[in-house]
Amino acid sequence: MAEPSIHIENEGIIIHLCHKFTKEGSSKQALLNLTQDQGENYIFEFDSFSDRDACREYVATAIAHHSEAGRLVNEKSNVPVSNEQLSRAETERRIKLLQENSELQALHKQLVFGGILTDDEFWATRKKLLDHSDSRKPKQRLALKNEMWSVKPLSDGQSNRVTFNLTPEIIHQIFAEKPAVRQAYLNFVPNKMTEKEFWTKYSRAEYLHSTKNVVAAAAEAAEDEELAVFLKQDDMLANEARRKIRQVDPTVDMKADEGDDYTHLPDHGLLGDETKDVLESQYKPYRRSFAQDLNQHASVVLQGRLVDELGDTRSVAEALARTKQAELSDEISNRNLEKELSDKICRMAEIEDLQGPRDTAVAPLSIKDPRDYFDSQHANALKALGDAGTGTKPLKSSVSSSKAYGSLRDLVSEIRGTGLSDPIMSHDVALKVLSGLTQNISSTRFHLGINPNESVLNRLPKVTKEELLHHWTSIQELLKHFWSSYPITTKYLYTKVTRLKDAMSQVYPKLQEIKESVQSDFRHQVSLLVHPMLQALDAAFAHYEADAQRRSSKSGERPNGFT
């Protein structure tokens, strides 16, 4: 059984490869076809598809590594699309990850190309990383555009044609803002008219509105029933507005003064729209107010996108209709809302003066004699200080106070008589004191732990730091694979374990080298850092030897042995 590992070390031979393979599940053999760009073919036959797949993966990444100097991955392989597309995407993802993460790349190079781990094993534990790198779709949802006049017609100056451009985005917006149009669409298309006719009529209605010719609008509406739908006021909108108003909390306190009073001004204070109420009431339904349109547009934009996909126009309309329906049914079933509202009104409208007295639950105040507390503290402190005494017990001999005071006074008068000596103290004592103090101050244990951002690693030279970190990650990777291969059941695992063990034993001298390269006062810190790595490796070795011993004692029973 051939081991599925091809070492592409000799770069002179294989520069640019393409690989083809037979599909899995077919009755054919598992073949892997490697072609050089010079035209020479190498066909490899494997016993099982899994082996072949492992080999194929390896070759793919090997190719990728060799072409990683900026060349696109897509150019190289003529991989048949159907079945193997997943694996090709997979390979691309792996390569992308490796290119982005230089640490991972260094690790990969060391382990996989050093022959310690196979590519599959390396990636087997990193599925999560691969999945993450794949889902790079933007998680943000685009909001609705805030343009109101997106249906601006292009009018050709010469001919009498006006062109409207309707994109799916615009159609979505129209359906969101004007429920009547949406309803009309659902009703008319495809029964009464085609989509094109529908939009033509709608555009005609828009054009009429933009000319602000109400009389013409009324006239056209009288002729064409469907057009009338677009020209009249939107009842559905009105219902919605009424519903929303009912939900407003009546206890909201908004201060308004005369300057805010726009209801009594003509046109609600809006400039423009000079047409007075000269026209008769028959034209009223055909008039549209700018303020209404603006408000509706604003509320729709703020509400956001209710339907995510812009599919077929009909489906968009239906989806929007459904969401609106759902909202409506939600509110109807929400009986509690009214009761809550009325409760709130009662609470907010309370007048404090007219409330009865509310007796709050008050706990009786109990004041104890504070001396009890302090006395307990005395005994407390005494006990604590009794513990803190050093080995030298204080002299228990009692001294008479007169004697003590007398000796003190004598000493004072002595110094008064003699005065200060010259020098105050000997210079070697001073030197000892000074050097002791400086040593104390400069020892590293006082520098650590003071600044949380500073760590020993940052004070080491950069090269050392990176080496240490690299060793740390590679040891962790090796140990992960090592421990996952136990208990050893197959020969493959056994060879894997031996490979890992050899790699791990090579780490020891490297760590020792690093320790020696560092300055002397950092050596201790570095050895502290390295210690857990060595401990983990030692534990792994101990386990390996114990297991080997166990197996060699057991293999005495089997004639074949289990090598």
Next chain:
Amino acid sequence: MTPVSSKLHTDDVSLLMVSIDTNPFFWNSMKSALPFSRFLSHVLAFLNSILLLNQLNQVVVIATGYNSCGYIFDSSTSQIQDQRAENLLQKLEEFVEKDEAQCREDSVDGPGFSLLSGSLSMALCYIQRVFRSGPLHPQPRILCLHGSPDGPGQYVAVMNSIFSAQRSMVPIDSCVIGAQHSAFLQQASYITGGVYLKPQLLDGLFQYLLTVFATDLYSRGFLQLPRPAGVDFRASCFCHKNTIDMGYICSVCLSIFCKHQKKCTTCGSVFGEAQVQDSSTTAERKRKAP
């Protein structure tokens, strides 16, 4: 005092309040290691050096006796330079006599306790007066040269002065010349941001004082001073007075107990039931539900 122009007030003008331990019983026990006379010579030289460092430096010395405390030296009072030490020592003698007169006990076991809390309070009062003297004032700090063990009866008073020093941003430096470390002074230096030192070589006390304690507050920003390895903050439980690491605390008065209690002995608040039975009842309820 003659008014000083503000130009002379540099950043390193300091007011040093020195609190000297004059507990006779303690010095009696220290006769061999460092006699009081030698100690005084170190301190006097140190005070002279402080006054030399800056023209505007001020030094105030407070003697901490067994029964009382008193100011024995104030450099801001006008006096002749030569006679500084003379005045100090004379005042010290008078103080010792007064202290002896107040002594009510005939004999004392061991080194006894000095009135640390009293001298800290006096120092802080003087500093407050300096704060109120005007916008230009030297930066005050307190230096405690103590050796007597901590008196447990002064625990609360010492802690109060420590907190008020912290509040006024006055660091308390401690130089402990006794046999053992002082928990009070460790906490004082830690809380107020001062330096705590227990000199190894008592003969070189003057060198220690000059190297570590002569630094003014401004220079401490860029000088490295020795730090103690740790501070003794141990807590004791209120019921048995044992030092404990984990215990129960009353949520009203923060008293510490080592065992679960029904009622707090300090403030009298009643503790609730322990929530132990809940797990069994919920398990039963779960079994009943289908």
